[in-house]
Amino acid sequence: MSTSTAFIEEMGSLFSAPRQYKRIALKKKVLIWPLDELDQDMPVDCASSGWTETVGEGGLCLFTKMKIQVNQVLMVSLKAGAGHVPTLVEVKWISRKFDSWSKVGVKFLI
Numbered sequence: 001m002s003t004s005t006a007f008i009e010e011m012g013s014l015f016s017a018p019r020q021y022k023r024i025a026l027k028k029k030v031l032i033w034p035l036d037e038l039d040q041d042m043p044v045d046c047a048s049s050g051w052t053e054t055v056g057e058g059g060l061c062l063f064t065k066m067k068i069q070v071n072q073v074l075m076v077s078l079k080a081g082a083g084h085v086p087t088l089v090e091v092k093w094i095s096r097k098f099d100s101w102s103k104v105g106v107k108f109l110i
């Protein structure tokens with residue numbers, strides 16, 4: 001290994017922290033509500049929709065057109081069988097992709 005290759009690998013390891021949790025690919029439809037607007041009587045059709053890309057013990061990566069902000073708390077409901085499984089998440093990062101879609105990293109709160 002050349003000196004320059006070793007230097008690049010060493011610098012790369014300093015600036016790219018390893019993932020805390022292993023992730024697996026999961027393509028599932030989700031419904032998303034901002035927690036500040038959440039109302040128990042709010043119909044399901046008022047939710048924004050999106051799709052998961054990956055899931056891990058710590059959170060999800062998903063795609064949505066919903067306007068959200070980093071640190072915002074959301075309720076995300078994953079499609080499972082005939083129903084949905086709800087959970088609370090916190091937005092950790094947002095990456096704008098194409099059209100009005102955003103790729104979003106969220107951390108599970110419960």
